[in-house]
Amino acid sequence: MKFRWGIIGCGFVSELFASCLLKLENAELVAVASLTPGKAEHFCKKFGNPTAYDSYQKLVEDDKVDIVYIGTTHNFHYEHTLLGLNHDKHVLCEKPISLNAGLTEKMVSRAREKNLFLMEGVWTRFLPATLKLQEIIGQGVIGEVHVVNADFSIIRPFNPNHRLYNLELGGGALLDLGIYPLTFAQLVFDDYPQTAETTAVIGESCVDEMSSYLLEFTGGKTALLSASCRSASPHLGIITGSKGYITVPDFYHPQEFTVHHTDYTDLNWEPKDQKLYKYPYDHLGYGHEVTEVMRCIREGLVESPLMPWSVSLAMMRLMDSFRNQWGIIYPDE
Numbered sequence: 001m002k003f004r005w006g007i008i009g010c011g012f013v014s015e016l017f018a019s020c021l022l023k024l025e026n027a028e029l030v031a032v033a034s035l036t037p038g039k040a041e042h043f044c045k046k047f048g049n050p051t052a053y054d055s056y057q058k059l060v061e062d063d064k065v066d067i068v069y070i071g072t073t074h075n076f077h078y079e080h081t082l083l084g085l086n087h088d089k090h091v092l093c094e095k096p097i098s099l100n101a102g103l104t105e106k107m108v109s110r111a112r113e114k115n116l117f118l119m120e121g122v123w124t125r126f127l128p129a130t131l132k133l134q135e136i137i138g139q140g141v142i143g144e145v146h147v148v149n150a151d152f153s154i155i156r157p158f159n160p161n162h163r164l165y166n167l168e169l170g171g172g173a174l175l176d177l178g179i180y181p182l183t184f185a186q187l188v189f190d191d192y193p194q195t196a197e198t199t200a201v202i203g204e205s206c207v208d209e210m211s212s213y214l215l216e217f218t219g220g221k222t223a224l225l226s227a228s229c230r231s232a233s234p235h236l237g238i239i240t241g242s243k244g245y246i247t248v249p250d251f252y253h254p255q256e257f258t259v260h261h262t263d264y265t266d267l268n269w270e271p272k273d274q275k276l277y278k279y280p281y282d283h284l285g286y287g288h289e290v291t292e293v294m295r296c297i298r299e300g301l302v303e304s305p306l307m308p309w310s311v312s313l314a315m316m317r318l319m320d321s322f323r324n325q326w327g328i329i330y331p332d333e
């Protein structure tokens with residue numbers, strides 16, 4: 001069975017997503033929509049000439065479209081997801097699923113009422129390296145996990161119109177970048193924090209340009225996480241356990257990780273042995289989430305066990321609580 005996809009918003013991530021769709025056997029890109037004049041036509045020429053629409057409404061009214069991918073900025077995710085669901089389309093919505101937990105609850109309710117599939121596209125959760133990492137942690141390969149460290153920082157020069165810095169577009173490091181270290185810690189502990197202490201540097205456009213999160217999980221397990229659009233970092237995740245540690249390069253889209261076994265009791269600080277696990281992906285990494293969406297729909301599921309609605313809701317509640325600490329409110333909330 002082949003699934004026919006439509007894309008709402010023809011920006012940066014939609015281009016990556018479309019090039020991935022074209023490589024998958026069971027997926028077909030049949031339509032794209034952009035409100036920017038000429039952008040949908042230009043997009044179509046690059047990606048196999050699907051139908052180009054100058055309105056999102058026309059795309060969701062197209063009977064040829066089975067699943068809609070929402071590639072617009074955070075602030076529009078709620079509105080565009082509802083547009084898709086209300087026109088009987090299944091929806092894959094980019095992360096973060098919306099601006100807050102309240103809006104996410106409404107999206108989930110509508111998907112439930114309409115018996116349609118809805119998922120937040122946190123691609124990290126579907127990658128083979130991530131799944132293997134969770135498996136071996138569960139097997140106790142580094143004993144009991146105590147601490148997770150992860151930072152997702154990138155340097156983006158200040159531009160109040162760029163979505164990262166623009167409050168109206170849901171800007172800020174937390175919702176765009178911080179969601180990944182938070183996801184990483186949630187996946188490793190398979191739990192949600194009981195307490196959270198955070199700090200944020202709020203810039204001149206009133207969004208968090210840098211933010212840090214110290215989370216405590218059940219049993220005193222902790223995560224030290226941060227995100228920034230003002231600094232460079234190696235994007236290395238480190239998981240510390242009672243028998244060793246795991247390093248995860250590019251933890252938000254890993255293709256490998258290394259397990260280091262240690263024996264610090266003999267005062268030798270070098271790892272005793274190391275094992276590299278490699279899980280390279282193709283299709284730019286997005287193919288795994290797309291495949292999961294199509295598998296679920298084929299099997300009559302309305303949510304994915306790898307990214308259930310409860311996880312999206314819990315992560316949004318967590319990020320809401322951080323923003324409450326900082327006093328950041330988006331105009332569309």
Ligand SMILES: NC(=O)c1ccc[n+]([C@@H]2O[C@H](COP(=O)([O-])OP(=O)(O)OC[C@H]3O[C@@H](n4cnc5c(N)ncnc54)[C@H](OP(=O)(O)O)[C@@H]3O)[C@@H](O)[C@H]2O)c1
Pocket residue numbers: 008009010011012013014033034035036039071072073074094095096121123163169175176
């Ligand atoms: N999973 C990933 O790896 C990944 C990577 C990057 C981004 N993302 C997510 O994808 C989403 C889009 O990010 P992006 O970098 O692709 O964004 P973008 O290129 O800046 O914008 C995407 C689209 O949103 C609409 N848009 C942008 N600014 C707007 C404005 N001021 N007013 C009205 N519409 C506007 C435009 O739609 P039209 O084409 O209709 O004009 C634009 O093409 C974000 O939520 C982000 O978190 C995910």
